[in-house]
Amino acid sequence: MKTAAKPFLKWAGGKGQLLSQLDQHLPRNLSEGEFTYIEPFVGGGAMLFYMLQKYPNIKRAVINDINLYLIKAYQVIRDTPQGLIERLLELENQYYTSCGDETKKAFFLKARTIFNESDLDDIDRTKYLIFLNRTCFNGLYRVNAKGKFNVPFGRYKNPTICNSDIILADSKLLNSVELVIMNGDFEHTVEHIGDGFNFFYFDPPYRPLNATSSFNSYAKEEFDDREQIRLRNYCAMLSELPNVKWMLSNADCSAKNPEDTFFENLYNDFSINRVQASRAINANPSKRGKLTELLIKNYD
Numbered sequence: 001m002k003t004a005a006k007p008f009l010k011w012a013g014g015k016g017q018l019l020s021q022l023d024q025h026l027p028r029n030l031s032e033g034e035f036t037y038i039e040p041f042v043g044g045g046a047m048l049f050y051m052l053q054k055y056p057n058i059k060r061a062v063i064n065d066i067n068l069y070l071i072k073a074y075q076v077i078r079d080t081p082q083g084l085i086e087r088l089l090e091l092e093n094q095y096y097t098s099c100g101d102e103t104k105k106a107f108f109l110k111a112r113t114i115f116n117e118s119d120l121d122d123i124d125r126t127k128y129l130i131f132l133n134r135t136c137f138n139g140l141y142r143v144n145a146k147g148k149f150n151v152p153f154g155r156y157k158n159p160t161i162c163n164s165d166i167i168l169a170d171s172k173l174l175n176s177v178e179l180v181i182m183n184g185d186f187e188h189t190v191e192h193i194g195d196g197f198n199f200f201y202f203d204p205p206y207r208p209l210n211a212t213s214s215f216n217s218y219a220k221e222e223f224d225d226r227e228q229i230r231l232r233n234y235c236a237m238l239s240e241l242p243n244v245k246w247m248l249s250n251a252d253c254s255a256k257n258p259e260d261t262f263f264e265n266l267y268n269d270f271s272i273n274r275v276q277a278s279r280a281i282n283a284n285p286s287k288r289g290k291l292t293e294l295l296i297k298n299y300d
Ligand SMILES: C[S@@+](CC[C@H](N)C(=O)[O-])C[C@H]1O[C@@H](n2cnc3c(N)ncnc32)[C@H](O)[C@@H]1O
Pocket: 011, 012, 013, 014, 015, 016, 040, 041, 042, 043, 044, 045, 046, 047, 064, 065, 066, 067, 184, 185, 186, 187, 203, 204, 205, 206, 218, 219, 223
């Protein structure tokens, strides 16, 4: 059976569970005519892979993230999937021949040091990124104040490190469109708006529901309320442009605390909807239950 393209990394905030609900909120008639799909906070790309498969009429796609190594991984998967698979299989083999938990942990720590301290070509960089993602605790990508990856060993029994079918399916799909891959701040994506219709999906770091529940350290720069406001201003600016529609996900802060109407105030000119979410990444299992999330749009 043909493998479907899907995220090659686990990523905090991954949208895998939400895709069918997000689809229901897409603009009507999206299947008609070519368009440009733009994802300024692409992360693991669950929505990207979904959109490219469901809407083959996407002519161009523009993806961006502030995480340089994540962006290099998209480039490697698009351009040199075979080279990546070869090196990843070799690393996987070395890992599996190191017996016992302690030896595996030492292997992980060594790989983490290489990832943090060494000059690597893009294929090796991506190889270690995928390896660490499969073997670290909860598949998180988290960095310390110096920007070093610092997630501990995950102690999984038999993690699949190299999923060649997914890498090849992703590569094929990424090559099926004109793809612009960018690394930087979300605001730069406006420079790549196409002539026809453009659809943006924003999945920024979520605003914390409370001071301790937050997982926000994707990058060494924090995404605080000032950043949320900057993003809203950017969305408002996009709304003034012809042929642009956007949809944006964020945490439903007022469901947790009715007095916290931060997003209701910020996006009062737009359409605010709620979808059911189950958070996969939370160190505390009791907090993995159902939650609502906001889905804000500049159309009905
Ligand atoms: C919630 S995640 C996206 C999840 C993703 N949609 C998925 O399905 O896995 C947010 C992403 O925003 C990125 N990010 C943080 N600040 C940014 C900025 N100023 N500009 C662009 N990307 C940023 C992070 O590196 C992270 O990958």
